[in-house]
Amino acid sequence: MTTEAILIRSSFEAGVAVLELNNPPANAYSYEMFRQLDDAILAARMDESVHVIVLRGAGDKFFCAGADIAMLDRVTPEFKYYFCLHANETLLRLENTPKLVIAALNGHCVGGGLEIAMAADLRIGKAGGGKVGLPEVALGVLPGTGGTQRLARLLGKAKAIEMMVRGDRISMEEAHQLGLVSSLLPAEGFWPRALEMARSFCPPGKASQAVGAIKRAVQTGRDLGIEAGLALERELQQRLFTSEDAREGVRAYVENRAPAFKGR
Secondary structure, eight states, X not given: OOOOOOOEXXXXXXXXXXXXXXXXXXXXXXXXXXXXXXXXXXXXXHOTTOOEEEEEESSSSEEEXXXXXXXXXXXXXXXXXXXXXXXXXXXXXXXXXXXEEEEEEOSEEETHHHHHHXXXXXXXXXXXXXXXXXXXXXXXXXXXXXXHHHHHHHHOHHHHHHHHHHTOEEEHHXXXXXXXXXXXXXXXXXXXXHHHHHHTTSTTTSOHHHHHHHHHXXXXXXXXXXXXXXXXXXXXXXXXXXXXXXXXXXXXXXXXXXXXXXXX
């Protein structure tokens, strides 16, 4: 009897679910890894004690180098199609989860690895930590796990096309300057600092339901017309008005004290 390899390692601590891509040395992903990632996302979504989800790569050299190219060489075109479809569905599930998602880029983040990271809400880069890019054009294909769509939304159409057709691999610092990486942290102590940042969005310091609603309003509303987007915003706001945290936030303001949120 064979035991399935653990390709996604999950840990939970102080309101943060850490999902680690675990396929050394480069943490390349397969269908099996995405199945496990899908399950881990759903588990974190349904766990009421989880307020923030953090993605990271095992080790300190790679976040993820993308899809396992040797695997793609073996399988049929039909398998590749359904593999990409499932990856799309998994990353959409990550985007649609009303909890903040942070990608901690602890090393090289290229190809499908960047496509995973772009489905997160925030990307934290390690200074000097490696290269970032979508070089799939060198293989005669396009970034097929959401790269063409998400990169254009993050950088604008012209810059995204230029980066993809050139197959550029840029530094973490350059990615930060472009806005592709939202924060840059020193290499020394990178992971504790990244985890500390994730915890800063959890109760009692932050109203995590409000954080999740802001995420959902932006992720869903950005592709709607302004009237539909405003309607979504109003509905999410009304739900927050009925929460314990909203009452605590107003009360703390009136009483001139720091709020103690509970995530409810």
